Amino acid sequence: MSRYETLPSAPQAHAARADFEAAVRRGLTGRPRVIPPWFWYDAEGSRLFDAVCDTPEYYLTRVEAGILERSAPRLAATIGEGPIDVVDLGCGDGRKTAPVIAALRDGGAAVRYVPIDISGAAVDTAAAAMIARFPGLAIQGLIGEYFDGISWLSKNADRPRLVMFLGSNIGNFPMPEASAFATRLCKSLSPGDRVLIGFDLRKPGAPLIAAYNDSEGVGPRFSLNLLRRINRELGADFDLERFEARSTYDPVEGAIRMYLISLEEQSVYVRALDRRFDFEAFDPIQVGYSYKFRPREITQLAREARVDVEAMYFDDARWFCDAVWRIAPG
Ligand SMILES: C[S@@+](CC[C@H](N)C(=O)[O-])C[C@H]1O[C@@H](n2cnc3c(N)ncnc32)[C@H](O)[C@@H]1O
Structure with a gap:
């Protein structure tokens, strides 16, 4: 059990368990079968995602880390000194x-680190890493859904905020939902607060496909872990050996799509739903998507959210962009 604040949407909470059951019921009954990506992250899912970030093919982490390393001093100079919550x-x-955080502290800011994640394991890992690097750093971990975390913060803290939404997490929403998410996020902050969002950009298909189908099979193991989670939490009998994880790239939509594909005709029982689900050979379950952006689409999102674009930081190859938006007064 984490020592950080557990919000109603945390996975151990009753409501979250009901959400998971409903999503699996809907996902396995519907055609096409789709289970949304935020159920990937139990403790093992978080561990496997960290391993994905370490594969040579998963350029997203490496490239974004480079952008942030390079731009942190400029960003910190813009923000200046004073108290700040880095969310x-x-x-x-x-x-x-x-x-x-290092650049802000060097610039004299009194930083509090606020990791928010649906995975308690992620909050524990991130908090422990920050304490190890910055002994004495103030930390407020929040375990739960994004907006549960933001609204807890609105009620319990009044410091200026820099909200970081990294790793192209925003690509987990199709474009209209990404816009709704960004707008809602910006609306829930105060004038003068900033958001920094990482966007993976459109690029040739080969590196994209390799990033999600790495040669060591870490990404596929990460996707298959969803079935292990359904087995454990909902008493299902998925045989992981009889499913294959594959990701494809659709250049029309600019989207990676992740599938678990039944390798044969089979029937799976889910005890919590008291239901059997039949699969024909090569039936897919779509378990995730990752939309890739054009720079003009990022500017468009900012316009729709009615925020000021303060900066757009790119790597030299323009494979990734970290955009900084400032919440305008009124
Ligand atoms: C793609 S990872 C990104 C992690 C990290 N920010 C990075 O850039 O490498 C997505 C993270 O968001 C968390 N997450 C996914 N959906 C969430 C939700 N609806 N509410 C809170 N956290 C969520 C996952 O548990 C996971 O740790």
């Missing part, structure tokens, strides 16, 4: 946030 939304292991 790491969907923190994962938090490894890319450290240079920003």
Whole structure:
């Protein structure tokens, strides 16, 4: 059990368990079968995602880390000194946030680190890494859904905020939902607060496909872990050997799509739903998507959210962009 604040949407909470059951019921009954990506992250899912970030093919982490390392001093100079909450939304292991905290502290800011994640394991890992790097750093971990975390913060803290939403997590929403998410996020903050969002950009298909189908099979193991989670938490009998994880790239939509594909005709029982689900050979379950952006689409999101674009930081190859938006007064 984590020692950080557990919000109603945390996985151990009753409501979250009901959500998971409902999503699996809907996902396995519907055609096409789709289970949304935020159920990937139990403790093992978080560990496997960290391992994905370490594969040579998963350029996203490496490239974004480089952008943040390079731009952190400029960002810190813009923000200046004074108290600030650095909110790491969907923190994962938090490894890319450290240079920003270091630069803010070097500039004289009194930083509190606020990791928010649906996975308690992620909050624990990110918080432990920050304490190890910055002994004595103030930390407020929040375990739960993004907006549960933001609204807890609105009620319990009044410091200026830099909300970081890294790793192209925003790509987990199709474009209209990404816009709704960004707008809602910005609306829930105060004038003068900033958001820093990491966007993976459109690029040739080969590196994209390799990033999600790495040669060691870490990404596929990460996707298959969803079935293990359904087995454990909902008493299902998925045989992981009889499913294959594959990701494809759709250049029309600019989207990676992740599938678990039944390798044969089979029937799976889910005890919590008291239901059997039949699969024909090569039937897919879609378990995730990752939309890739054009720079003009990022500007468009900012326009729709009615925020000021303060900076757009790119790597040299323009494979990734970290955009900084400021919440305008009124
Ligand atoms: C793709 S990882 C990114 C991790 C890290 N920010 C990075 O850039 O490497 C997504 C993280 O967001 C968390 N997450 C996904 N959906 C969430 C939700 N709805 N509410 C809170 N956290 C969520 C996951 O548990 C996971 O740690």
